Amino acid sequence: MNSRSWWLMISVGLGILLNPLNSSMVSVAIPRLQQVFQLDFTQVSWVIFSFYIASAVAQPVMGKASDLFGRRKIFLTGLCVAFAASFLAPLSPSFGWLIVFRIVQSIGTSMMVAVGMAIVRVHITEKQATALSVLSIFLSGAAAIGPFIGGVIIHWWDWHAIFFVNIPFVAVSFLMAWRTIPKDDPRAAIASNMSFRNWAQMIDVTGILLFTTGLVALLVGLLSAKSSGHISWLTVTVGLIGLIFIWAFVRHELQTTSPFIPLRTFAHYPAMTWVNIEFMLVNVLYYSVFFGLPSYLQMVRHVSEFQTGILMLTLGLCSLVVSPLAGRWIDQSGAGPALLVSAILMTLGSVWIVSLNQHSPVISVCVALAVFGISNGLNNVGMQAALFKSSPKEIIGVASGLFNTSRYLGTILSSLLIGIVMGGKFSFGGFRVLGLILTGVALSLVVMSLRRRRSGQMQE
Known part of the structure; x- marks a missing residue:
């Protein structure tokens, strides 16, 4: 890849990292938000639910909008929306207003994630798995540093400051994106001149x-x-x-002639359907651990926010290290072997969670975090590569939107799963039940990966 492609990936990466950064920081802030707003665990979980429900809706909408109005325009607009939400959220007078600004923040970051992937797909045509691994470094790096930043900030400045940290990332990404993202196709201006009625019908x-x-x-x-x-x-x-x-x-x-989520598309491209189903289950596993372990550490083991943030670095750093290695592996061998190894690792990690007890050394939690971090690094690149292989180029904007909708549906289901298992109070017994459920989900992914491997061999 040439220097122009590298600068393009960096400018896109600085924008798309805002989504995992904000989801990861809030995972450490949950106990503090419970205390400040006097809410139970289920109620405060809406600070997670609202973000991901909005993302699940916004991703395919923005994927389609980018095809109509231009990817560069949508990306830059998303940065402006994220800036406004990050500035206003700390000023929330109540939990309800915080939810509102989290939704706005989710919409802004969603505009960048789906569009950023599409920009890379269209403008970088060589070594795409390697390019995806670079973007995964930004995503994994944000997930790695998010809990640590959140823990430090809450320890020294309280929860309000976790939103202000977005502002420098937004500013740098906007300046770089303005210079490096190619200008939109002039045909996008046709969509910009549509009447509101036609626009609403096309967006559905x-x-x-x-x-x-x-x-x-x-x-x-x-x-x-x-x-x-x-x-x-x-x-x-x-x-x-x-x-x-x-x-x-x-x-x-x-x-409808212009569906929000083109369900008929799945019938025409069954391989893309399976990729989305697997990606949804992958995120059920990953985010159940991502949101569950910080609460387990703080509420069951009474670990401080700062120490929890340090321990959670294991998850993101392992993902960060593995992502570029996964890119090279997948460029050579395809996505199948990497996804099978990832499914096996998630099964072993889930079994390890079940084996923990109330007296296990806190450092033993790092084993589970490391295993899920490695699997996440493999999945970030492998699933996206599988999507690119199964999706035609002409619908890549919608396909990327649907793919990220699967991500957020999985995240929503993980939050829902934790809420149902735990109820109003996080407990050790509920944490062990959660581990058993995750083991079952991980085993189903092993079966799906073996199925893909067999079908690939038959096609060869």
């Missing part, structure tokens, strides 16, 4: 509203039932409303 506002309403209602119903300790008519009604809206969403997407 109806589908977005049905999807968002259904997902939020279903989550509220499930979490309310677990938090209250019993199932009431209200929680059942809310859950059923969610299911009805999701059913209406599926029906609408199959009938």
Whole structure:
């Protein structure tokens, strides 16, 4: 790759790291937010849910918007939105306002993640797995340093400061992106001149509203039932409303000419369907550990925020080291072997979590963090490479959006899983149950990886 490609990747990387940076910092802030706003674990989990629900909706929308209005324009706009949210969130007068600004922040960072991947796919045509591994370094690096930064900041300046740390990244990324990202195709101006009605129809506002309403209602119903300790008519009604809206969403997407999530596309490209399913399960595993272990360390083992941040470095640093090695391996051997090794490692890591007890040395938690960090480094590159192989170039914007939607659906499910298992209070017993569930999910990924390997051999 030439120097222009490297500078392009750096400018994109500084933008897309904002998403994992903000999700990782807040994982350490959960106990502090509980204390400040006087909320139980399930309620404060909405600071996670809101971010990822908004991301799940925004990713495919912004992927499609980039195809219509131009990738450079969407990327730069996302940086401006992220800047505004990062400045206003620390000034939140209540938890409700904090959720609002987290949603805005999620939308801004989502504009960069899906579009950033598409920019790399279109403008860097050689050694794409290597290019993806560079972006994974930014993603993994943000995940690595996020808990540590969050722990240090909360220890010295409280939770407000975890938002201000975004501002220098936004400023540098904006200046570099302005200079390095190629200008948009002039044909994008046609989409910019559309009427609001035509724009809304092309983006599929109806589908977005049905999807968002259904997902939020279903989550509220499930979490309310677990938090209250019993199932009431209200929680059942809310859950059923969610299911009805999701059913209406599926029906609408199959009938509309410009769907928010093109469900029929999955039927035409079954390999892409399996990639998205696997990626969703991978993120259920990874983020269950990512959000579960900090709470376990602080609430069960009574480890400080600062020490928790240092221990969580193991997860991100292992991912950071493995990502470039994974890029070279996948360039030579394809994604299959790396994804199989990753699935096996996640199975072993989940079993290790189950084996922990209340008297295990705290440092033993680093074993699980290291195993999941290595598997995450393999998955970050392997899953994206598998997507590129299974998706036609002409729909890469939508495909990248769908891929990242799978990421955030997996993250939402991980938060939901933790909320259901733990209820209002994080406990050691719940943590062990969580490990058993994760073992089952990891074994299913081993089966899927073996299936891909066999189907690849048959095609050869």
